[in-house]
Amino acid sequence: xxxxxxxxxxxxxxxxxxxxxxxxxxxxxxxxxxxxxxxxxxxxxxxxxxxxxxxxxxxxxxxxxxxxxxxxxxxxxxxxxxxxxxxxxxxxxxxxxxxxxxxxxxxxxxxxxxxxxxxxxxxxxxxxxxxxxxxxxxxxxxxxxxxxxxxxxxxxxxxxxxxxxxxxxxxxxxxxxxxxxxxxxxxxxxxxxxxxxxxxxxxxxxxxxxxxxxxxxxxxxxxxxxxxxxxxxxxxxxxxxxxxxxxxxxxxxxxxxxxxxxxxxxxx
Numbered sequence: 001x002x003x004x005x006x007x008x009x010x011x012x013x014x015x016x017x018x019x020x021x022x023x024x025x026x027x028x029x030x031x032x033x034x035x036x037x038x039x040x041x042x043x044x045x046x047x048x049x050x051x052x053x054x055x056x057x058x059x060x061x062x063x064x065x066x067x068x069x070x071x072x073x074x075x076x077x078x079x080x081x082x083x084x085x086x087x088x089x090x091x092x093x094x095x096x097x098x099x100x101x102x103x104x105x106x107x108x109x110x111x112x113x114x115x116x117x118x119x120x121x122x123x124x125x126x127x128x129x130x131x132x133x134x135x136x137x138x139x140x141x142x143x144x145x146x147x148x149x150x151x152x153x154x155x156x157x158x159x160x161x162x163x164x165x166x167x168x169x170x171x172x173x174x175x176x177x178x179x180x181x182x183x184x185x186x187x188x189x190x191x192x193x194x195x196x197x198x199x200x201x202x203x204x205x206x207x208x209x210x211x212x213x214x215x216x217x218x219x220x221x222x223x224x225x226x227x228x229x230x231x232x233x234x235x236x237x238x239x240x241x242x243x244x245x246x247x248x249x250x251x252x253x254x255x256x257x258x259x260x261x262x263x264x265x266x267x268x
Contacts (some may be wrong), residue, residue: 020044020052021238021259024097024149029234029263030177033092033154039073041083041099047204047211048234054083058101064151066095067159073097093157094177097149098164103142105251113139120240121200121215125253134252142245145257152177152263167192170237170260173224179264184226188219189258191241195223203227204236205264232266 025040025048041059044050055078062073064087073085089095108116114135117126129135146166160172173186189196197219204213207230219225219239227237242255 020050021236022054022099022101022145022147022257023047023050023236023238023259023261024099024147025049025234025261026097026149026151029150030152030265031089031154033089036086036088037151039085039087039097039149041085043082045213047213047236048206050082053078053081054101056083058104059083059099060102061098061100064089064095064097065159065162065164066090066153067093067157073099089151089153092154094159094175095151095153096159096162096164097151098166099147100166101145103144103254106139106141106143108139108141110136110138113141121218122240122242123200124198125242140252141242141255142247142251142253143255143257145259147259147261149260150176150262163190163193166258168196168239168241168256168258170239170258172260172262176235176262177265179229180267181229181231181264183229183264185229186224186226187237187260189223189225189239189241191223191256195219195221196239196241197221197223199223199239199241201225201227202238204238205229205231206233207231229264232264234261234263236261 020043022043025042027038031037041054042050043052043054063070068090073087076085146168150160160175168191171188199219200215203216216227217225237260239258240255245251245254
């Protein structure tokens, strides 16, 4: 089992400039059936608000999935500070809000690429570059992001454990809305439909109103990890899977970013 120790991420250093987690923040995580909910697209390393606007033209698969089917997100608007959308909950039960981005190319100087890999705990990539003699070369990378948020729509059901068909995604193995502070949330990380093993997972949450971010461990051979829940309120899971790019004319590496946001209720 992956370690449950918390490694606090202080002093992000130069990696903070290149680590931009995309995540979805509903205006409320619990809403009545039929309610219209605004969804914020947050982009940045902070929590619960990002620092960089999301370009609408890069977004795909904007939808809400529930036991009633799928509906698209509406009124997607790129504001000066953040992009937002609206969606109506079609009925009672849990809903999954999804979005993904088109692949985007970035090239970083060797020292910045190394800092980014260290910050995201991509240890296998760091080791590969050392063995292959590429540690002194720029990092040429394609990256895409796959994000989900859970909304509780009035009564419990098992929609929270559905897969949505993303290349990479978190799947809860328990209903987050049925848990409380002090519990653990068991999750799986899938990559191309198979367990993603030995991947570092970060958790973000609010501690007396202040955002906290920590690595909560690495997935085991089955892609599983138990996530400690320290407080009530919104939470974000984040992980990156990186592999050699199959299109060397475009990039040397390709990364796939997953995030999942949900809320832990207060008390029982």
